[in-house]
Amino acid sequence: MKTIGIGIIGGGLMGREMASAFGRWCALTDVEVQPELVAVADLVEDVRNWFQRVPSCKQLTADYKELLANPAVDVVYVAVPHNLHEKIYIDVLEAGKDLFAEKPFGIDLASAKNILDAGKRTGRFVRCSSEFPFFPGAQRVIAAAKSGKLGRVLQVVSGFHHSSDLDATKPANWKRFSRTCGEIGVLGDLGMHACHIPLRLGWRPQRLFAQLQKGYPQRPDGKGGMTACDTWDNAMLHCWTTIDGNEVPMRLEMKRLAPGETDTWFLEVLGTEGGARYSTKEPKTLWLFEGGKEQYWKKTDLGFGMSFKTVTGGIFEPGFPDVIQQMWAAFLMEREGKLADRFGCATPEEAVGTQEIFAAALASQSSGQAVSL
Numbered sequence: 228m229k230t231i232g233i234g235i236i237g238g239g240l241m242g243r244e245m246a247s248a249f250g251r252w253c254a255l256t257d258v259e260v261q262p263e264l265v266a267v268a269d270l271v272e273d274v275r276n277w278f279q280r281v282p283s284c285k286q287l288t289a290d291y292k293e294l295l296a297n298p299a300v301d302v303v304y305v306a307v308p309h310n311l312h313e314k315i316y317i318d319v320l321e322a323g324k325d326l327f328a329e330k331p332f333g334i335d336l337a338s339a340k341n342i343l344d345a346g347k348r349t350g351r352f353v354r355c356s357s358e359f360p361f362f363p364g365a366q367r368v369i370a371a372a373k374s375g376k377l378g379r380v381l382q383v384v385s386g387f388h389h390s391s392d393l394d395a396t397k398p399a400n401w402k403r404f405s406r407t408c409g410e411i412g413v414l415g416d417l418g419m420h421a422c423h424i425p426l427r428l429g430w431r432p433q434r435l436f437a438q439l440q441k442g443y444p445q446r447p448d449g450k451g452g453m454t455a456c457d458t459w460d461n462a463m464l465h466c467w468t469t470i471d472g473n474e475v476p477m478r479l480e481m482k483r484l485a486p487g488e489t490d491t492w493f494l495e496v497l498g499t500e501g502g503a504r505y506s507t508k509e510p511k512t513l514w515l516f517e518g519g520k521e522q523y524w525k526k527t528d529l530g531f532g533m534s535f536k537t538v539t540g541g542i543f544e545p546g547f548p549d550v551i552q553q554m555w556a557a558f559l560m561e562r563e564g565k566l567a568d569r570f571g572c573a574t575p576e577e578a579v580g581t582q583e584i585f586a587a588a589l590a591s592q593s594s595g596q597a598v599s600l
């Protein structure tokens with residue numbers, strides 16, 4: 228196993244999730260790389276102190292430039308508020324490190340393009356985080372879409388719903404303000420999850436009409452007062468795309484105010500002869516549609532059929548930490564040129580593609596018209 232030194236900038240929700248994926252790397256049986264968390268930079272002392280439980284993590288610093296100067300760091304994963312993406316991502320690349328970026332890859336389209344350019348200029352390996360396609364069910368929907376057995380595709384629905392923002396008493400954090408989350412709001416927060424597979428399959432929207440909704444205008448500020456919140460919380464994008472020469476309606480849904488949904492990622496492709504549907508609400512279950520004189524929805528439990536093999540028994544069900552680990556395996560193996568025919572992480576070009584969709588959605592919302600991309 229080749230050891231790769233990892234540095235994390237931003238040790239919050241996602242920074243800790245990634246550290247735990249490295250901690251149980253022994254679960255993977257067919258990877259040739261071993262990530263080792265060696266450094267963490269975060270502004271908050273308590274956040275940094277959590278990483279003391281990782282013995283290999285020798286550097287804890289408030290200054291990410293110190294992490295970038297550490298020769299033991301080969302790859303930097305960055306999970307910070309969106310207004311900081313562009314500056315920190317470009318600093319990582321200019322320090323000669325490879326970058327595993329978080330979505331939405333900059334606060335807006337211009338920012339995403341600057342990061343893409345910096346990646347090309349420095350020649351570093353860059354990918355963007357998007358873990359849901361690594362669920363076995365998602366991979367099977369992709370396979371069904373590529374199989375040619377669905378007939379003429381009639382519709383695509385891809386989305387991500389949660390309801391974290393339904394609780395009006397939840398204090399505001401940086402995701403509730405345009406200045407830190409971006410004017411794109413929920414599009415930047417959840418949009419990569421909805422757009423990644425359509426873009427990978429070449430299903431780029433050519434035209435879209437957006438319905439964007441805001442959440443509560445005020446929230447507790449966590450200090451006894453209230454603060455104004457201005458981000459979009461829900462987005463429905465009604466798109467046209469072209470599949471096999473046919474114009475096909477595609478709906479991309481991103482919601483932070485979805486009653487009843489804790490954290491649900493879903494993808495459905497329906498054609499004249501077949502269809503496939505997967506949702507993390509039933510994480511081991513795949514639905515396949517069979518056309519004909521009589522029509523059937525067939526349901527099967529997939530078990531743990533991951534791209535990278537593991538010690539976990541094939542009958543068990545996969546979860547969020549598993550797909551995070553699979554995504555890292557894909558990142559590190561692709562960096563070594565050993566991904567083979569497995570699914571790879573979102574590319575910088577795909578990340579820019581998502582931001583083109585988000586920019587068109589903002590333009591559509593403000594004009595009330597459909598917008599061409």
Ligand SMILES: NC(=O)c1ccc[n+]([C@@H]2O[C@H](COP(=O)([O-])OP(=O)(O)OC[C@H]3O[C@@H](n4cnc5c(N)ncnc54)[C@H](O)[C@@H]3O)[C@@H](O)[C@H]2O)c1
Binds near residue numbers: 269305358416
């Ligand atoms: N892939 C996913 O499923 C997923 C899920 C949630 C969030 N995210 C993305 O991850 C990123 C971070 O989100 P989060 O939910 O982990 O946020 P968070 O608020 O939990 O963590 C962000 C951390 O960044 C630190 N930070 C801020 N400025 C810093 C600086 N200059 N130097 C070093 N550290 C700094 C903060 O102290 C905080 O600990 C965002 O881009 C978000 O969109 C991805």
